[in-house]
Amino acid sequence: MEAKVSEVLENILGLMALEGSFEVTEGPEEVLVSIETNDAGRLIGFKGETLDALQFLVSLIANREAGENFKRVVVDVAGWRKSKEGDLERRARSWADEVLESG
Template sequence: MEDKLNQVLDNILGFLLLEGSYELEEKEESFLVSIDTKDAGRLIGARGESLDSLQLLVNQIMGRLTGTEGFKRVVLDVSGWKKNKEEELVESAKQWGKQVLETGKELELEPQSAWQRRIVHMVISEMDGLSSESAGEGRDRHIVIKPGNQKTNKPTQSEQKDSENSENQQA
């Protein structure tokens, strides 16, 4: 699968006329592809939408090339953007959670992609006295953090939907 993935990435990045390089890291259930290019902004796009779309495309191509057996999800990162964004989201989610605990008032966040909402849901689920749910549809889908203890190992319906959407974006 690694050879096929290299071929797909070479073709797509060449087609996009991007200069740069990439590294593959094979994990148990996925491949992490770290792309380094001077055109990072163009490849990432607004709010990471271009990167999400490219990742979806790569996963669909790989799914067709490999079939269900041996398929591993491909996660793309450009110039460390996604890794940095994940770290920022974890810290922001903790701050948002503290704010809700201090004020006792719900907090509606700006719209986020499914993988970003999933990270926020996971952080909030670990905090006592808080719950979170997704609201809205499509590009307007966002998280509402609420006071009230909902610490449970069972995901809420909105967390389940975000997790499925995140997997679909990455699969």
């Protein structure tokens, strides 16, 4: 699966004329992709819409022949998804603290 994901990404990034590098890490249930590029904004898009579409396409193509060996593909660009997860965790903690303080 790792090789297929790499092949798909190379093709898509080439068609988009984007320069950069990526790392693919395959786990038991998912494949994580981390992309580094100077043109991250083009890959992320408005509120991550382009990144979500890229992730969907890579997952769809890479898993086309996987059958029961389907693995979730998670694509991140310049740590954008990870930072959004951190923002969400901080907000949730803040809201929980407000609820506890208001009794």
